[in-house]
Amino acid sequence: MAKKGLDSKIIISTAAQLVEEKGYDHFSLNELALKLGVKTASLYNHIEGLQEVNSxxxxxxxxxxxxxxxxxIARKERDEALMSLTLAYRDFAKKNPELYKAVIKLPTSEDDQLKESGAQVVEPIIAILRKYALNEVDRIHFSRALRSAIHGFVEMEEAGFFRRHDANIDISYEKMIEGYIVILNSYNN
Amino acid sequence: MAKKGLDSKIIISTAAQLVEEKGYDHFSLNELALKLGVKTASLYNHIEGLQEVNSxxxxxxxxxxxxxxxxxIARKERDEALMSLTLAYRDFAKKNPELYKAVIKLPTSEDDQLKESGAQVVEPIIAILRKYALNEVDRIHFSRALRSAIHGFVEMEEAGFFRRHDANIDISYEKMIEGYIVILNSYNN
DNA sequence: GACTAAAACTAATACTATTAGTTTTAGTAA
DNA sequence: TTACTAAAACTAATAGTATTAGTTTTAGTC
Known part of the structure; x- marks a missing residue:
């Protein structure tokens, strides 16, 4: 019963680890407490509840x-930066498939920082797009389309939708991004 | 205790209704049984368990x-059919947001009909694409990109990602689809 | 060395899905 | 009409979930 050096940070990073190990849908506070060497109720000294942990x-x-x-995208610009970012995005989702599922649940947690946190993913995309000849509104339109495609692709891939093995999935992704690059460069300039 | 006329079909359609009412994550067999005027355990005379219901x-x-x-897409072709289908898709997702969440979980249920069921969404898209000048492999590549965009868009919209009100969401969607139509028409022909 | 607040604990509650065993019902056969 | 059977309801119990209340222990401070 000695004080374990628990705090919110350790709890959350362990939770993230557990999510990846057991799957997003099979995470539980019981297993989290077990992994931390503590009784489940003890977690409540550091967290509000399951919702806060999820958030x-x-x-x-x-x-x-x-x-x-x-x-x-460090030291990269335009097409090169865009291709690099989109590949990195998919790579992250493939290496952390269960943790990635937490991303889409972000805005559900209705706290105020969500705008800030949501912006974390858009921001580097917007930064790239600034180097192209789009006005601000079109930049938003385009970034929504691009994020939709990227997120949709990695989620559907992970969910097991892309099964036809006569079409290589990596190539599907590349072609999709190349399509977006074509559209992007067609904005006058 | 009189026999209620329960069967699998009624149970599943009631479950779908309950999913839409309470939210995909808050569905439970208890509430389902309550809605059907039956004890929870009685459901097991007709279903294997929660997993089967979800599936x-x-x-x-x-x-x-x-x-x-x-x-x-009835009596429509090419660009017109594509625009009509994509609008219908988003419309469905917006009218049945909770039920739509069940779609992405389809392949998780590992039964054999999944190829058939998964194909149900691709099929009309592929049908449209056959009227364009793509070879079979490119058709698959393109359909993956299009489905990713459509699904990604409606999911991110529902999740609350697209918050900047200086860019209209309907227009974002239209522009996205128009982009795909441009790419599609650029395949020689 | 006593005091206090944080952080662990135990115990209980109300949900969840699921299983086993029992009773009732509806329909069929004698 | 009565007896039988199988389906479909039931009750009761189990194991898992999150959460709360109340208690004990610990670590650090006066």
Whole structure:
């Protein structure tokens, strides 16, 4: 019963680990407590409840994705940056499929930081798009379409929709991104 | 304790209704039984368990979506058919947001009909694409990109990602589809 | 060395799905 | 009409979930 050095940060990062191990839908506070060497009720000294854990795991997932996206576009611009970011995005989702599922649940947690957290994924995309000849509104339109495609692709791939093996999935993805690059470059300039 | 006229079909359609009412994540067999005027354990005379219910609700959702997509392209071709189908798709997702969530869980249910059921959504899209000058492999590549975009868009919209009100969401969607139509028409012909 | 607040604990509650065993019902056969 | 059977309802119990209340222990401070 000695005080374990528990705090919210350790709990959330362990939760993220457990989500990846057991699957997003099979996460439980019982297993989390077990992994932390503590009784389940003890967690409530540090967290409000399951909802808060879920919410914070989502924020953590978005944070990590953000870092990777930023790194992917360092010293790159335009088409090269876009291709690099989109590949990094899919790579993250494939390496952390269960944690990635937390990303889409982000805005569900109705706290105020969500605008900030949501922006973490859009921001590097918007940064790239600024180098193209789109006005601000078209930039938003285009970024929504691009994010939809990227997210939709990795989620459907993970869910098991793309089964026809006579068409290579990597190539499907590349062609999709190339399509977006074509559209993007067609905006006058 | 008189025999209620329960069968699998009634159970699943009631489950689908309950999913829409309470939200996909808050569905329970207890509430389902309550709504059917039966004790929870009695459901097991007709269903294997929760997993089967979830799986069959997914199949039902896909079936309904399929019907709507087919109807949307009746007597239409090419660009007009594509625009009509994509609008119908989003419309379905907006009118049945919780039930739509069951669609993405389809392939998780590992039964053999999944190829058939999954095909229900692709099929009308492929039918449209046959009228364009793509070879079979490119048709698959393109359909994956299009489905990713459509699904990704409606899911992110429902999840609350598209918040900037200075860009109209309907227009974002239209522009996205128009982009795909441009790409599609650029395949020689 | 006593006091306090944080952080662990135990115990209980109300949900969830699921299984086993029992009773009732509806329909069929004698 | 009565007896039989199988389906479909039931009750009761189990194991898992999150959560709350109340208690004990610990670590650090006065």
């Amino acid at each position: 914070k795991v989502s924020h953590l997932a978005v944070s990590r994705l953000h870092l990777i996206l930023e790194a992917s | 069959k609700v997914s199949h039902l959702a896909v079936s309904r979506l399929h019907l709507i997509l087919e109807a949307s």
